[in-house]
Amino acid sequence: MPDYFYSLVDSTPILLKQLTVCSFEVISESEKINGRSISEYIRDYLTLDIDINRLFPSGFSEHYPELWKLLSGYFSLRILRQDFFETLITFMCAQGIGMHLIRKQVTMLCHTFGEKRSILFNGKSITLYSFPTPLSLAEADIVMLSRCTNNNRIRATNISRAARSFMDGALDPELLRNPHLPLPELRSMLCRNPGIGYKIADCIALFGLGRFDAFPVDTHVKQYLAYWFHSSNALKPLSPVRYLELDCEARTILNPDMAGYAGHLLFHCWRREIKKLRTF
DNA sequence: CGCCAGGACATTT
DNA sequence: AAATGTCATGGC
Secondary structure (H helix, E strand, O other), X not given: OOOEEEEEEOOEEEEEEEEEOOEEEEEEOOOEEOOEEHHHHHHHHOOOOOOHHHOOOOOHHHHOHHHHHHHHHHOOOOOOOOOHHHHHHHHHOOOOOOHHHHHHHHHHHHHHHOOEEEEEEOOEEEEEEOOOOHHHHHOOOHHXXXXXXXXXXXXXXXXXXXXXXXXXXXXXXXXXXXXXXXHHHHHHHHOOOOOOOHHHHHHHHHHHOOOOOOOOOOHHHHXXXXXXXXXXXXXXXXXXXXXXXXXXXXXXXXXXXXXXXHHHHHHHHHHHXXXXXXXX
């Protein structure tokens, strides 16, 4: 019995049937996702154009043989080209708390402000909720929004403001998506929004803008930089200046143009193999 | 009970 | 520029 995963992609319900470790069959009732054919969309969404062999610099496997053995189990892991607004709001929910609470917040946001959709699977209907539209969050009542953000009023206010900035064009993904925009500049543009610091800005760039050079440094990344790459900087507490130093350091270890994509493999390898965490 | 979770921000030294 | 407090809550 193969594994099935159901999900909403750009508000379109799809079903993924796992064939092998890294191959899926996509099942959907609709012909297109967001105006594009399913296969074309999925290829882009799952970044199948990205060659995994290009992620790590030549000589990396010889330099870190024991790490390479652990890491080889993660070569089928993909970064997704996710929707900008969804990524923006989701990562604004991810400050200083565990994965469990982050997922709870996003789920509650979808249930409260998203639209109900369903997909037929094995004869029974599965109900899913889309991610809230920018308008629905821009108009959301702060108290109701707070109930979705772990009762954190400041976070709810920041999300509300970001949604309004998106609506009025101050936060324009088409502008931010410019591939010639240097990473530091992109980061500072995102950081103008209250509630977004260096780390969240880099996450939005990496997952929501397809900037695979963006390298978010969080508590786990800090830990593996110290443990696997013997970074003395990573042992000290994280400050804004040290964030930029670690970002710079990572680019000497990994390919600068793919540092974030490679870092994501290292991130999950660290969490599962060393920390023994089971949550994705 | 204490500490850590995919941090940001204001305030104090 | 480094340290501390605050926001919040669930899991271990």
